Amino acid sequence: QVHLVESGGGLVQAGGSLRLSCAASGSAVSFNAMGWYRQAPGKQRELVALSSGGSTNYADSVKGRFTISRAIARNTVDLQMNSLKSEDTGVYYCYAVRYTTSFWGQGTQVTVSS
Numbered sequence: 001q002v003h004l005v006e007s008g009g010g011l012v013q014a015g016g017s018l019r020l021s022c023a024a025s026g027s028a029v030s031f032n033a034m035g036w037y038r039q040a041p042g043k044q045r046e047l048v049a050l051s052s053g054g055s056t057n058y059a060d061s062v063k064g065r066f067t068i069s070r071a072i073a074r075n076t077v078d079l080q081m082n083s084l085k086s087e088d089t090g091v092y093y094c095y096a097v098r099y100t101t102s103f104w105g106q107g108t109q110v111t112v113s114s
Helices: none
Strands: 003-007 008-015 018-024 033-039 046-052 055-059 064-070 076-081 088-097 101-102 108-113
Touching: 003 076, 018 033, 018 088, 033 064, 033 076, 033 108, 046 064, 046 076, 055 064, 076 088
Parallel strands: 008 108
Antiparallel strands: 003 018, 018 076, 033 046, 033 088, 046 055, 064 076, 088 101, 088 108
16 A cells, blocks of 8 residues: 655745655555645645656746655655745645556645744
């Protein structure tokens, strides 16, 4: 059974940085894509960044500030978040997909104080 485990969330002041990490356990088979979603209070879950094949995609709101990095062979994905803003506050979820099956982490809280 596949488990995605996130780490690295926390409280940071606006303008600061955080790095989130996610590691998949329970499977040695690579995923088609891995990435990060987030959900702010009272809002729907939204895509933050996704690494699929040789390409990466970012939400417009994080372009130039966030960087996703993925180690396909190790089934890990990180998210470097710089110049954080209060609107980046939320629960960040690691995401992975293999063919038609999606997997989610339990989420890690990121709080940016202004």
